[in-house]
Amino acid sequence: MKQIIVLSAILILIGFKTFGQDKKITKTGTITFEASVPSFEEVKAKNEAVTCVLNTKTGEIASLVLMKGFRFKIALMEEHFNENYIESDKYPKATFEGIIQGFNINIIGTSPKEFKMNGNLKLHGKSKEINTTITIRKVNDGLEIIADFNVNSDDFDIEISKILTKKVSKTVNIKANFLVK
Numbered sequence: 001m002k003q004i005i006v007l008s009a010i011l012i013l014i015g016f017k018t019f020g021q022d023k024k025i026t027k028t029g030t031i032t033f034e035a036s037v038p039s040f041e042e043v044k045a046k047n048e049a050v051t052c053v054l055n056t057k058t059g060e061i062a063s064l065v066l067m068k069g070f071r072f073k074i075a076l077m078e079e080h081f082n083e084n085y086i087e088s089d090k091y092p093k094a095t096f097e098g099i100i101q102g103f104n105i106n107i108i109g110t111s112p113k114e115f116k117m118n119g120n121l122k123l124h125g126k127s128k129e130i131n132t133t134i135t136i137r138k139v140n141d142g143l144e145i146i147a148d149f150n151v152n153s154d155d156f157d158i159e160i161s162k163i164l165t166k167k168v169s170k171t172v173n174i175k176a177n178f179l180v181k
Contacts, residue, residue: 022057024143024180026050031065032175035153040167045070045081052178054143059103061117061145063096063176085158086124094123100134105143112137117147124156142181149174 029050035043047069053062067088072078082088098119107113112135121130132149153160153170160168 022055024054024056026052026142026178026180029063029176029178031177033070033172035169035172037167037169042073043077043168045072045078047071050176050178052145052176052180054100054145054178054180056103056105059100061096061098061100061119063178065094067092067094085153085160091124094121096121096130098130100136103136108136108138108143110138112146121151123151124158126156128155139179142179145176145178145180147174147176 027050028048029052030046030048031050032044032046037043047065049069050063050065055061067086068082070078070081072081096119098117101116101118103115114133114135116131117134118129118131120127128151130149130151132147134145134147136143136145138144150171150173153172160170
């Protein structure tokens with residue numbers, strides 16, 4: 001009986017090891033967003049504690065960001081972002097789940113290679129389909145994934161007060177940079 005339990009444990013560990021080789025992950029990815037309007041104060045923030053998982057067999061990709069992790073140059077902007085716009089206590093995270101079209105780890109080298117990526121961004125209690133181009137390249141012992149796309153605050157029911165509509169853009173540029181290992 002003891003041998004069966006030990007053998008089962010070994011088979012489970014081998015299964016996890018094999019399964020784990022298909023996944024690359026980071027917990028230190030970076031997402032920057034900018035909703036600045038020319039001639040006004042910069043509306044930009046960065047979060048450097050973003051999780052991203054890539055399944056190298058299927059091209060499935062998922063990312064999670066905690067909203068309170070975004071840092072602004074001005075503390076008051078950060079406070080307004082969390083309390084009035086994104087409502088971080090009510091909606092603490094944003095997620096992305098998608099697939100990289102035509103992903104094949106064997107064709108990725110040290111030069112950036114472009115791929116189409118499709119998926120759903122969930123933010124502020126709403127979901128929006130995202131279709132964009134990303135670049136992937138091999139670096140050291142991992143893969144660097146870079147995405148750059150725009151979303152509209154209206155798609156996520158994020159209201160910008162009338163007094164600030166000329167100072168904050170409804171079109172928000174999102175840049176993501178992940179080094180998955």
